[in-house]
Amino acid sequence: MTKRHLITCSVIVLLVIISVFNICGTKAVPTTSMNNPKASVIAKKATESAPRITTFIYKSPDADEDYSFANEAMPTRNKSVTRKLMLSIKKHSFKCVQSNILHSKADKWFPIIEPILKAYGIPDDFKYIPLVESGFCESTSPKGARGIWQFMPGTARTYGLKVGHGVDERMNLTKSTVAACKYIKELYGLFNSWTLAAAAYNNGEIKLEKAINRQNEDNYFRMHLNRETGAYVYNLIAMKAIITQPKKYGYDYYAVKDLSAGSFELLAVN
Numbered sequence: 001m002t003k004r005h006l007i008t009c010s011v012i013v014l015l016v017i018i019s020v021f022n023i024c025g026t027k028a029v030p031t032t033s034m035n036n037p038k039a040s041v042i043a044k045k046a047t048e049s050a051p052r053i054t055t056f057i058y059k060s061p062d063a064d065e066d067y068s069f070a071n072e073a074m075p076t077r078n079k080s081v082t083r084k085l086m087l088s089i090k091k092h093s094f095k096c097v098q099s100n101i102l103h104s105k106a107d108k109w110f111p112i113i114e115p116i117l118k119a120y121g122i123p124d125d126f127k128y129i130p131l132v133e134s135g136f137c138e139s140t141s142p143k144g145a146r147g148i149w150q151f152m153p154g155t156a157r158t159y160g161l162k163v164g165h166g167v168d169e170r171m172n173l174t175k176s177t178v179a180a181c182k183y184i185k186e187l188y189g190l191f192n193s194w195t196l197a198a199a200a201y202n203n204g205e206i207k208l209e210k211a212i213n214r215q216n217e218d219n220y221f222r223m224h225l226n227r228e229t230g231a232y233v234y235n236l237i238a239m240k241a242i243i244t245q246p247k248k249y250g251y252d253y254y255a256v257k258d259l260s261a262g263s264f265e266l267l268a269v270n
Contacts, residue, residue, distance in 0.1 A: 069125050069237050070195065072194055074233075075221055085234050089238040094251045102242070109130070114127060116178060116181060117177075120178075120184075126194075133148070134147070147172075148173065193218070193220070195221075196208065203229040208229075
């Protein structure tokens with residue numbers, strides 16, 4: 001009897017010890033009433049995931065205060081981007097250029113280029129490409145590009161220009177602008193970004209696409225490109241700045257010349 005009683009007591013003690021361990025290892029789960037405002041907030045945060053917000057690229061509410069290209073704002077909050085932009089602006093300022101030739105050429109040719117860009121649905125900012133590509137000097141580059149849009153012979157023929165046998169329509173402002181619009185529109189269709197379309201205009205779509213795939217990055221301002229293409233969009237933005245705000249960049253004296261439909265251009269006369 002004594003042995004059986006001891007066995008029974010041992011079993012009871014063992015069960016008590018196991019129960020204590022289970023109770024201690026269990027985490028308490030508080031119960032809250034959804035009528036409590038704090039409880040509602042906690043539940044809402046638990047069920048909803050906050051959207052990821054980046055401060056690298058942002059849309060500018062005021063185009064006059066921020067730099068942009070084709071309504072695609074650039075990340076001026078980034079030190080590297082700001083440095084490159086300021087370098088491009090300095091290079092195109094009156095202190096370095098010492099001439100108003102860019103403004104006078106823009107005043108002469110933009111009224112022809114602008115309506116063609118508009119007709120093809122190309123952003124107006126692309127009119128600055130000829131200023132960056134050739135400065136409106138219709139010369140031939142060492143690689144064979146010619147005209148204000150700097151078309152290579154093969155590319156020019158692809159987009160409808162006649163080149164050869166004494167004829168070179170790359171020198172024709174209207175026809176070459178139409179060809180450029182066709183090319184730019186095709187580039188936008190490939191990259192779905194006007195900034196990348198501008199970069200591809202300079203570097204070629206094949207090289208740019210390879211760079212995007214290799215770097216797994218399709219943001220121009222984050223990409224590592226060759227020196228010319230890496231500075232290309234910055235030069236376009238800088239050119240836009242000095243043409244539209246000449247006084248700010250050292251072109252102190254300028255006239256406002258009225259154009260059709262009530263628009264105007266600023267013409268520097270330093």
